[in-house]
Amino acid sequence: MNEDNYAISVRGLTKRFGSFTAVDHISFDVGRGEIFGFLGANGAGKTTAMRMLCGLSRPTAGAGTVAGCDINTQSEMIKRRIGYMSQKFSLYEGLTVTENLRLFATIYGMSDRAIREQSNRVFSLLDMDNMRDTLVKDIPVGWKQKLAFASATIHRPDIVFLDEPTGGVDPVTRRKFWELIYRVSSEGMTVFVTTHYLDEAEYCNRVSIMVDGRITALDTPEALKSEYHADTMDQVFRIVARQATRGE
C-alpha cells in the first residue's frame, strides 16, 4: 500500500517525560476511512500518544505522518487537517448552538459562505435544526455530544480524533453517536476513537490496545477474539490490560 493511502502512519513514536517513558516506540498505520479504536487502561499512554498525533506535543523520538503531514516538522498543518473532540466536549455554554459552530469554523479559517453551507449541512445531518438558537447550557447531553462532534468536523477534516466521546453517556445516546460515526466513516472520514465501553470496540474496523506505553495488540475485533480465545472484546481487553506492570 502506498503511503498516501494511510491517514496515519507512525514508526517508533516515543515520548519521555524525564526518566518516565509515557509512549514507548509505537508503530502503526490507519487506513483512510477506517474506524480505528485506540484502547488502553488509564495511564497506558493513550492521551500522550494522541497529543503527538494531533500535533500538540513533539515526539521525543520516532517519525510518521498524519493526514499526509510530517509529525515532527508540520504540526501546524496537521492541526488544520484534523478534528478533535474531547470527552469534556469543550463547548461554550453561554453561546448558542449556531454561535459555537461558527466560532470553531472561524478558528479553522472558513469563509462566511462555507460556514453557512456547512452549518446547514451539519444541522440537517444531526437533526438539530430546531436547536440552532438555544444556549448550549440548556441542551441535553446527547445534543451537546452531537454539537461537539459537529464543531470538530465542520471544516471537513481528513481525520477526526474522538477522545472518549461517549464517557458517562447512557446506552441509548451512545448507540446514536456510533451510528453517526458510521455515517461519516462511510463518507470517507477516518475516525480515531478511544473508549472504555468495550462493546464499542466491536464496532471498530481495527482496534489497538496499549499497555505500559506500548501497543501490545492490534487487529480486527474478530482476529483479536480468536487470537486470545475470547468471546468478546471485553474479555480480550481484560487479558491484555492485566499484563500491565507500571500501574497508573
Next chain:
Amino acid sequence: MTTPAIEINGLTKRYGSLTALDDISLSVNTGEMFGLIGPDGAGKSSLYRILATLMAPDSGSASVLGLDTVKDYRALRLRIGYMPERFSLYPDMTVMENLHFFASLFGVKIEDNYDLIAPFFGQLEKFPDRMAGKLSGGMKQKLALSCALIHRPDILLLDEPTTGVDAVSRSEFWDMLATLRQKEITILVSTSYMDEATRCGRIAMMDRGHILRVGTPDALAAGLGENLYNAVSADMFGLLSALRKLPEVSDCYTFGATLHVVGSDRFDSAEAERRLRREGIADARIYPAKGNIEDLFIKLAGNE
C-alpha cells in the same frame, strides 16, 4: 424488618418550568447495594443532592438512616459519605492534604478509620505529596472515595463514580465496594455502565423525573418480556438498516458483536433471514438472545 436506610415519599423538585423529580417514592434497605440508572435528565443527580442534604425538595420528604434530609441535616451530614459526579477534591492540595482536610472536617483521625479506606488508599500511599489535580482518572476516583469514607459513614452516595475509568479498574473498584458492603455500609450508586448495574442487589430505572422500574437485575431482565434475537452478518451496519425496514421488527440496535432484534408477535427468524437474503445480505444469521438490563434500558428510555 429493620428501618430502611433510605425512605423517599412523594419527592418532587422543580427548576423553573422543569420538573426534575416528579412525585417519586423509593425505599432502600440497610446494607443494600442499590443502583440507579437512567439517561441524562432522569433526575439522578437531583435525587443525590437532596439525599446528601445539599438541596431541599419542593414537596414530599426523604429520610436517610431515619433522619429527615431537611430538618435533621446537621446530624445526617456526619453519617453520610457523598461522592459527586464531578471530581470534588482540591486539585492544588496534595493527596495527604486532601485526606487530612476531610478527616478534620468530620473531627476524626485518619488512623481511626484507616482499615476502611486501606483497600482504596493503599495504592495512593506511594505518592502522598502529589497534587490531587495531577492524579490519573482512576487514582482521583480512589482518593475521592477515601475522602468520602474517612469518617466511617453508614451510607455511601456515589454519583457515577466510574465514568472515564477503564474496564479493569472498574472491576477492581466494584470488588472494593463489595468489601464495604460486608461492613454493612449501605451504598446507593448510579452508573452508565450496565455491566455495573447487574452487580447491584436491586436497581431503580429512572427517566424524566420518574422511577419506571425497581427490582433485582434478574427480575428486571426477566420482566423484559420481549421477543429478542441476535443478528449477525459481515456487514453489521447494512444489516442494521435492513432489519429496521422489516415491518415485524419493533426495534433493532447494536449490541457489541451482534445486533439485538426486538420482534413483534409475527416475527419469524427463518422468514427474516430469507427476506434479508433477498435484500442482498446473504450471510445474515438470526437466533434467540437473552435480554439483560441494557435491553431494558433501551426499551424504556429509547421510546421518546
